[in-house]
Amino acid sequence: MRLSHALHLLCFLILTGPSRADPITMDDFLSVDPAQARLGQLLFYDPILSGNRNISCGTCHHHSLASGDGLSLGIGEGGRGLGRDRTPGTGPEAIRKRIPRNAPALWNLGHKSVRVLFHDGRLEISDQYGNGFDSPAEEWLPQGLNSILAAQALFPLTAQFEMAGNVGENDVTGAVHDRIDLGWPIIAKRVRTIPEYGALFVGAYDHIDTPAEVTIVEIGNALGAFMASEWISIDSPYDAWQRDGTPLPGNAERGRQLFFGKAQCSTCHSGPLFTDQEFHALGLPAFGPGRTRAFDPMPRDVGRMGETNLIEDAYRFRTPSLRNVALTAPYGHNGAFASLDGIVRHHLDPGASADAWQVAEAALPDVPWLAEGDFLIRQDSREMARQARALDVRPLPLSDAEVAELVAFLHALTGQSVTARPLGRPDRVPSGLPID
Incomplete structure (x- = not known):
């Protein structure tokens, strides 16, 4: 009985998250x-x-x-401006391809x-x-x-x-x-x-x-x-809770318990940075030019397999850190989801989420000469079926209230001094070129 109790306590500690005795520090x-x-x-x-x-x-x-950059897929060399206002350029300087992945x-x-x-x-x-x-x-x-x-x-x-x-x-x-x-x-x-x-x-x-x-x-x-x-940021409400027990707001605290417990988020989003640095397939809605290879010109992104050439790595992508995640929309390797609510719900039921996803949800600056190919991959039923089968998460029912609590906890990972960076953006650069 004592062994059983010890195992139960160990599981409880694992599920409810890291001890407040192990906060992240500058060291x-x-x-x-x-x-x-x-x-x-x-x-x-x-x-x-x-x-x-x-x-x-x-x-x-x-x-x-x-x-x-606030975009699902960026506008790289040849573009002009910042974020949602960035344009794809004109004439010979106009972009020839969107950046295949989210920045x-x-x-x-x-x-x-x-x-x-x-x-x-x-x-x-x-x-x-x-x-x-x-x-x-x-x-x-x-x-x-x-x-x-x-x-x-x-x-x-x-x-x-x-x-x-x-x-x-x-x-x-x-x-x-x-x-x-x-x-x-x-x-x-x-x-x-x-x-x-x-x-x-x-x-x-x-x-x-x-x-x-x-x-x-x-x-x-x-x-x-x-x-x-x-870009060091370790002064979030969660950090205060972990360092000295400062209580999180009620909904965020309930979200924390869900995150490390019932919702199983910490299975992958673990450690001080909330990432296991491993690769997982989430079945995100596909779009964009893809990360094509010389022998695979289809507008798809096979993720980790593109590096390892192992079929078991197909459509798997690195787990992102969640620190300051509320500030870094859109979400996913291709920026498919504009809100935390959307990406959380996708994790809970990838199939239903992918089926309901609309192309208007992608934050893509208008590029008329690329528009025909932006969502071309979605017409390939066999490729869509392959991606749908490659899933490392299974449906997990949570109520709307529980989803809202998870989102509240994710907001509690935002640092208090995120806008007070040590150096910031310079006013000028030695080359004399204009800066964004």
């Missing part, structure tokens, strides 16, 4: 050099890093949009536990290639990148529709087309030959004596330092 985050973070802030908002000098990291991960928020990615990034996990901490990471660059990723965030920062620069531009438009994308790493030296030279940047690099790095020594590694490390320190 759990990477330590960064302030001078490198300030340099990274400028680089993050400087279009000089893009092939055609017309888009920055900050365009799709903006301070005014809680480190995202993920950057909150707390400097946490030491982060080991895998991107929706399909194509960047992981690993010794496989001798440079610290398993990445799309494989053995060509340079040595010396000091965090997974530093490594991550380099890949949008090589992506045609994100930042690099179309082949024939600039020397960066032309080099990347030959091999993924060949564009980085071109970008590094652009940056270090700007006198203000050259001086900042010499001041920020002990091993850099002259601007000529700056490589893409120092650029990546500066961007990583900025992202790691800029």
Whole structure:
């Protein structure tokens, strides 16, 4: 009987969530050099890093949009403006494709536990290639990148529709087309030959004596330092509850108990960041250009399978962190749901939710020349059936009141100081280019 009671108590503690004795703290985050973070802030908002000098990291991960862009699928290189007001450009500069996936928020990615990034996990901490990471660059990723965030920062620069531009438009994308790493030296030279940047690099790095020594590694490390320190958010009502027992509002407290109990949310959304960093199939409504491959040109997104080539990974995507989730709509790897209520209900009954979903729910800026293909994949009944079968969640009945309580708890994960960032958006960048 005593063993049975102990097991019951253990299950209760697991289901009702982590102990208040284990709050997240600043010690759990990477330590960064302030001078490198300030340099990274400028680089993050400087279009000089893009092939055609017309888009920055900050365009799709903006301070005014809680480190995202507010769109289901972004408008990348060639577009103009921010968020819902972003337009697809005109003439030769007009975009040729939407970004295939939702721009993920950057909150707390400097946490030491982060080991895998991107929706399909194509960047992981690993010794496989001798440079610290398993990445799309494989053995060509340079040595010396000091965090997974530093490594991550380099890949949008090589992506045609994100930042690099179309082949024939600039020397960066032309080099990347030959091999993924060949564009980085071109970008590094652009940056270090700007006198203000050259001086900042010499001041920020002990091993850099002259601007000529700056490589893409120092650029990546500066961007990583900025992202790691800029987006820390650990002062939510939930954190106060966990630290010192400050009660959550009644509906949020009931939602917390559901989250860690009956609703089973913490099965995947576990740990201090509310993510197991694993991959799960949720059967989200499909749309957009898909993340196509040379041998698979269909406008679909097979998720993790695109990285591993394992059929069991088909349509699985990385579990996102839920910290500040109330600020980072739309939700899902393709931004299919505009509200927390919608994405919560989808988890509870994916089949019914997908059947009821309407294309108007997708936050897609109007692009007339792409409109015909935006929802083309939904006409492929066999592909839709394959995606519907690949589910890692099963229907779980909850009342409307319980759904509202779960949503209230998710709001309780919003930090109190989310708008008071350490550095924020700069007023200008050393290249002199306009910033978003």
